Amino acid sequence: MVYDLFVIGGGPAGYVAAIRGSQLGMKVAIAEEKFLGGTCTNVGCIPTKSWLASSELFQNIKEAKKFGITTENFSIDMKSVKSRTDRVVMKGRKGIEYLLKKNNVDLLTGHATVDGLNKAHVSDKVVEFKNLLLAQGSHPIKFPPFNVDGVMTSDEIFSLDKIPSSILIVGGGVIGVEMANFFSSIGSAVTVVEVMDHILPNMDGDVAEVLTNSMKKRGIEIHTATKTLSVDKIADGFKVAFEDKERFEKTFEMILLSVGRKSNVTDDIKAIGVALDQKGNIITDDGLRTNIPSVYAAGDINGKYMLAHVASREGIVAVTNMKGGNLKMDYRSSPSVIFTTPEIGSVGYGEDELKKAGIEYKKGLFPMTALGRARTLEFNDGFGKILTDKGGNIIGVTIVGPMATEVLMEGVIAVHSKMNLDNLLEHGFKSRCPLQSGQKPVFFFKGGIHDRNHLWNFRCTFFRLSWNKNNSHAS
Numbered sequence: 001m002v003y004d005l006f007v008i009g010g011g012p013a014g015y016v017a018a019i020r021g022s023q024l025g026m027k028v029a030i031a032e033e034k035f036l037g038g039t040c041t042n043v044g045c046i047p048t049k050s051w052l053a054s055s056e057l058f059q060n061i062k063e064a065k066k067f068g069i070t071t072e073n074f075s076i077d078m079k080s081v082k083s084r085t086d087r088v089v090m091k092g093r094k095g096i097e098y099l100l101k102k103n104n105v106d107l108l109t110g111h112a113t114v115d116g117l118n119k120a121h122v123s124d125k126v127v128e129f130k131n132l133l134l135a136q137g138s139h140p141i142k143f144p145p146f147n148v149d150g151v152m153t154s155d156e157i158f159s160l161d162k163i164p165s166s167i168l169i170v171g172g173g174v175i176g177v178e179m180a181n182f183f184s185s186i187g188s189a190v191t192v193v194e195v196m197d198h199i200l201p202n203m204d205g206d207v208a209e210v211l212t213n214s215m216k217k218r219g220i221e222i223h224t225a226t227k228t229l230s231v232d233k234i235a236d237g238f239k240v241a242f243e244d245k246e247r248f249e250k251t252f253e254m255i256l257l258s259v260g261r262k263s264n265v266t267d268d269i270k271a272i273g274v275a276l277d278q279k280g281n282i283i284t285d286d287g288l289r290t291n292i293p294s295v296y297a298a299g300d301i302n303g304k305y306m307l308a309h310v311a312s313r314e315g316i317v318a319v320t321n322m323k324g325g326n327l328k329m330d331y332r333s334s335p336s337v338i339f340t341t342p343e344i345g346s347v348g349y350g351e352d353e354l355k356k357a358g359i360e361y362k363k364g365l366f367p368m369t370a371l372g373r374a375r376t377l378e379f380n381d382g383f384g385k386i387l388t389d390k391g392g393n394i395i396g397v398t399i400v401g402p403m404a405t406e407v408l409m410e411g412v413i414a415v416h417s418k419m420n421l422d423n424l425l426e427h428g429f430k431s432r433c434p435l436q437s438g439q440k441p442v443f444f445f446k447g448g449i450h451d452r453n454h455l456w457n458f459r460c461t462f463f464r465l466s467w468n469k470n471n472s473h474a475s
Contacts, residue, residue: 006133007029017135036096131296138306148238171194176256184219195227196225298318333415346408397411397412
């Protein structure tokens with residue numbers, strides 16, 4: 001049998017593409033050598049959020065007295081947390097397997113090796129195909145001085161079944177700060193080391209500042225602009241030497257290395273002539289096409305945006321284009337969400353990015369301290385920020401605060417559709433919803449509290465302007 005589409009990799013890009021391809025009338029096979037679901041389901045998004053669900057509930061119980069609730073004799077059991085997470089992950093894998101079967105996709109278990117533009121083998125089975133989608137994902141980066149036995153990456157951390165007394169988290173990116181929040185909540189002494197000037201180096205500085213302050217309030221030690229010089233294994237953990245302005249040493253029971261991932265581009269892929277960039281990622285256009293007409297690449301393997309929801313969309317775009325479509329990825333409206341305390345959601349341009357590029361923009365900003373709904377939740381950290389171009393079209397939205405990862409979705413629609421502020425003002429929202437944090441910055445552009453239809457009645461006491469007379473910003 002010659003398949004219309006052969007997909008290598010059963011992660012968010014691969015399995016979604018396989019299902020969509022079958023729905024479009026293609027005969028599809030997919031190969032996965034480990035577990036369906038890829039990084040996201042097995043060692044990424046899903047287990048992380050499962051852990052965070054447990055730690056957030058535990059933290060809320062510890063702070064219940066704020067809400068008039070008395071609690072006593074409670075604890076967290078890491079073995080039970082791990083067992084629950086394992087069940088959640090397993091359900092995800094089985095769900096994906098069911099969807100593949102339901103959509104008549106042939107699942108081949110084993111390592112796939114590409115033998116040519118129309119042939120591959122999975123273990124001892126030969127597979128012939130017309131189109132190939134490469135979706136093998138990525139692996140954590142590990143390098144000296146961290147190549148010491150016992151140093152964990154995000155691929156190994158979820159095997160943990162006990163609470164470490166202390167943990168060093170190397171890297172203040174998304175994985176690092178989420179893990180820092182988890183371990184601090186369950187009782188570990190947490191230290192975060194970041195080589196850049198602030199944590200979340202790909203986010204706006206004001207976002208990083210709010211999260212830094214919040215993490216420090218929770219007892220997390222943060223060192224930025226700091227290099228790790230050496231890591232030595234000792235009887236009860238690790239001795240680590242650092243350097244910022246001066247050299248210093250600390251000991252930790254555990255180390256988590258979370259400094260990024262590298263795409264899984266193997267020699268057989270290189271042999272068929274797929275073009276790679278300087279970092280070793282497969283080069284694709286906005287339609288996920290490689291330099292070879294019948295070969296596409298989606299997900300982490302192209303190195304563009306290593307996010308599960310982006311990978312799934314890339315898979316859909318790729319197979320649609322194989323069938324003669326002309327879809328293109330809109331990476332600018334792909335959201336970034338971070339499950340910390342407070343939560344962070346961002347889409348479109350960041351303010352620092354616009355300043356660096358010298359692009360003129362307008363900004364509206366509203367602090368969480370002035371939002372009634374946030375106060376009822378005992379949240380004082382964060383803000384809502386909307387960026388527009390000179391014509392008032394929304395080009396960026398950032399929300400830092402409770403439920404920001406969910407509230408952001410309206411901002412995604414606004415950025416993707418290039419919505420104008422006036423259009424956004426035409427829609428009403430429930431008066432006391434945290435969504436107000438995304439809505440209130442709009443009013444700063446209008447110079448008043450109420451819109452023309454008086455849909456909201458907010459007090460102006462907490463309003464503050466953050467721009468010049470014309471609301472314009474340019475570097």
